[in-house]
Amino acid sequence: MPSHDISVGISALDHMTAQNEFRVAVLHQAAVTPAIGGVLKPVKPDKLCCADLAYALFLESREKQSPAIKLITPAATPNPSVDADWSFGDRKETILEVIEKHGANVLWANTNVHSTHPLLEVAKQYPDILMVGQDPRQVDEYDDKAWASRWLQSQPGLEGSFPRMWIVPRDIPEVLDDIPLPVIIKPVRGRGSQGVALCHSQGDLKQQAQKLWETGDRVVIEEFCSGEEITVAVLPPGTYDEPVGVKDKHWALPVVRRFNHTDCIMPYSGGVPVTANSCLVPLEEAASDPEYERIKKRCELAGQALGTLATIRLDARRRGQAKFGKDAEFALFDTNMKPNITGPGRPGRDAQAALTALAAEGLDSIDYFEIQLPSINVTYPA
Numbered sequence: 001m002p003s004h005d006i007s008v009g010i011s012a013l014d015h016m017t018a019q020n021e022f023r024v025a026v027l028h029q030a031a032v033t034p035a036i037g038g039v040l041k042p043v044k045p046d047k048l049c050c051a052d053l054a055y056a057l058f059l060e061s062r063e064k065q066s067p068a069i070k071l072i073t074p075a076a077t078p079n080p081s082v083d084a085d086w087s088f089g090d091r092k093e094t095i096l097e098v099i100e101k102h103g104a105n106v107l108w109a110n111t112n113v114h115s116t117h118p119l120l121e122v123a124k125q126y127p128d129i130l131m132v133g134q135d136p137r138q139v140d141e142y143d144d145k146a147w148a149s150r151w152l153q154s155q156p157g158l159e160g161s162f163p164r165m166w167i168v169p170r171d172i173p174e175v176l177d178d179i180p181l182p183v184i185i186k187p188v189r190g191r192g193s194q195g196v197a198l199c200h201s202q203g204d205l206k207q208q209a210q211k212l213w214e215t216g217d218r219v220v221i222e223e224f225c226s227g228e229e230i231t232v233a234v235l236p237p238g239t240y241d242e243p244v245g246v247k248d249k250h251w252a253l254p255v256v257r258r259f260n261h262t263d264c265i266m267p268y269s270g271g272v273p274v275t276a277n278s279c280l281v282p283l284e285e286a287a288s289d290p291e292y293e294r295i296k297k298r299c300e301l302a303g304q305a306l307g308t309l310a311t312i313r314l315d316a317r318r319r320g321q322a323k324f325g326k327d328a329e330f331a332l333f334d335t336n337m338k339p340n341i342t343g344p345g346r347p348g349r350d351a352q353a354a355l356t357a358l359a360a361e362g363l364d365s366i367d368y369f370e371i372q373l374p375s376i377n378v379t380y381p382a
Helices: 014-019 046-063 092-100 118-125 136-142 145-153 173-178 202-213 283-288 290-304 354-361
Strands: 019-029 068-072 107-110 130-132 165-169 183-187 197-199 218-223 227-234 257-258 278-280 312-318 330-335
Touching: 019 046, 046 068, 046 312, 092 107, 092 118, 092 227, 107 118, 107 257, 118 136, 118 218, 136 145, 145 165, 145 218, 165 173, 173 202, 173 257, 197 202, 202 218, 227 354, 257 354, 278 354, 290 312, 290 330
Parallel strands: 019 068, 019 107, 107 130
Antiparallel strands: 165 218, 183 197, 183 218, 227 257, 227 312, 257 278, 312 330
């Protein structure tokens, strides 16, 4: 298991009492993520998502007096319709300015972090600053889909939880000839469905591999599970609003079903809102099929094994041909360390609820922002 010496398990309210208020700045990706192992992860257009998050935080700050929340923004009077008014870039000089000139004591890292990210340098200089997001020192491995799947399968309770997988290097393309079809091909480090394709023929597989080899020296190929697709959000331990309350272990939100695929692949949420192809699995239906609870437990085990510090999302599909059916178990096929947390509220964004927001609908009297707030409980050690 990877080592984690970041402080966790302290409730947001305890930190709040000590600091009087959260002065929160949301960070978006401003620089290209460095190539890792010869693979470059695409830049994510985070300003849109960050604006949704920051606006929800702004609304929360107006509604809640204790604990007090103050949102720090680049614009003195941010316009709900202007994405750039709500978040700061994640370059070191910008982060330091947010702390030193604007008094931020919480950095919400809604960006792609990595082992050389400036947040680590900032944390050494300002060790009391609170962070929301994953540990940058671990994400390099976690973002590697091949490593994450294989490592998780070695953990107790997760054996056999993933489809069969092949890692094919650019310099050994003949390996493709021996892989049984159909399969899913995807980049080692990707975002959303970018670069993901279902291949029914060797010609198609080789063509898709050549495209991916242009941006990395390996590709991931997986056995295709043709049944129902779902996604499960897993949250870290913490103190949440009622009725959730205190959670001393990682825990999963209700299951969300995915549908309206394009060539058996979910389209990128930036092009098609998730409300058009996703919905909460009715709680009565989920209770009647033990496979839903079984996959939730496996997702919780994955979160615990990874020691995640913020929300993650795991995708799964039923094995076999049955689209639905209690006889088909789910297989995990992707672990997303920084899922979108877009949400409705800003003008024109009413249909932009994130998958975590849809999942939160299965909880009574708690919304998608409230389930993110306990993540403000982390400090990176010097």
